[in-house]
Amino acid sequence: MKITQPSCNDIKMINFVMSHSTISLFSRKQTILLFGAAWALLAMSVSLPPAHSLQQTKPALTDSTTLYLTFDDGIIPESEALDSLVRTEEVPVTVFWIGKFVLWNDTTRRIWQLMRNNPWIEPGNHSYSHANNRYFKYYQDPQQVVHDFQLNADSLQFTGKLARLPGRNAWRINNRKREDLEDCKAVADSLAAAGYSLFGWDIEWNYSSSTNQLEPAEDLLFRIGQVLKFHRSFMPRHIVILCHDPAMSSSFSITTLQHFIQQARTQYPYRFRFLSQYPAL
CATH class of the missing domain: 3.20.20.370 (Glycoside hydrolase/deacetylase)
Incomplete structure (x- = not known):
């Protein structure tokens, strides 16, 4: 799994979420938790190996x-x-x-x-x-x-x-x-x-x-x-x-x-x- 830095657009989205809508219904502590969760979801991306490396080209060694x-x-x-x-x-x-x-x-x-x-x-x-x-x-x-x-x-x-x-x-x-x-x-x-x-x-x-x-x-x-x-x-x-x-x-x-x-x-x-x-x- 590869972790990348959030982009400027990601940060703008988080700021928007923090300043609008239901954020005001939460306490300061809940707001911090929501911010952390949103940041983590946007910051993490999965880098998959190329498709050809997933293909099994040889029989398993146990299958003589x-x-x-x-x-x-x-x-x-x-x-x-x-x-x-x-x-x-x-x-x-x-x-x-x-x-x-x-x-x-x-x-x-x-x-x-x-x-x-x-x-x-x-x-x-x-x-x-x-x-x-x-x-x-x-x-x-x-x-x-x-x-x-x-x-x-x-x-x-x-x-x-x-x-x-x-x-x-x-x-x-x-x-x-x-x-x-x-x-x-x-x-x-x-x-x-x-x-x-x-x-x-x-x-x-x-x-x-x-x-x-x-x-x-x-x-x-x-x-x-x-x-x-x-x-x-x-x-x-x-x-x-x-x-x-x-x-x-x-x-x-x-x-x-x-x-x-x-x-x-x-x-x-x-x-x-x-x-x-x-x-x-």
Whole structure:
């Protein structure tokens, strides 16, 4: 609270009140009390902080939230930069691999072996073919999709059952389910029946199709806050983030990812985990 001196107009008003009307009905003592009260009311003014400083931009420190960094569409040559970064930052990341990309050539096979031996990387199944980018036709045959995922599991020697559909945001976690498009519903159910835990995503980390640069870390952190604020995640206070390996071709993106990890850990009540640590698995 800030106290300011009364202005000349304020003093004139007080003098007017003291010399007119009902003042004459009061004793001298009552007049002094009235004068003091009027002076105090006119002399005090409250200085409020600016509106933006009142806004809570970060969750309370007691409200811990778990983030799950997930990367789709590897392995490609740029995936090696991701491997190096997560080793440096010691941050758990779940990667959803496409068999035909992993086994594409000697370079991708070498990176595959490198990432398999990285304790901060957990593999997930993203199908062998990635639908050959013909999603509508792909999702018309649920059993063929299950076969495609099994081929990927056999080819890449998966031991777990984490999976993500190509081109669709679908969830099948125990008895809970959600999908963005109706055409993948039967496929998702079939994969769940085959024992897969099917993960979609709560938020996608956007990147430029022309430069492969990720959106700024601060923008993603803001959007995560919005997901939390409006309770939009599949599981409360658990945020699955979708990223893509091609973005790692940009040095800007690598720096941005590193900055995001450090900010999330030090400036926010966020922790990182593997998807295998997701609740109810």
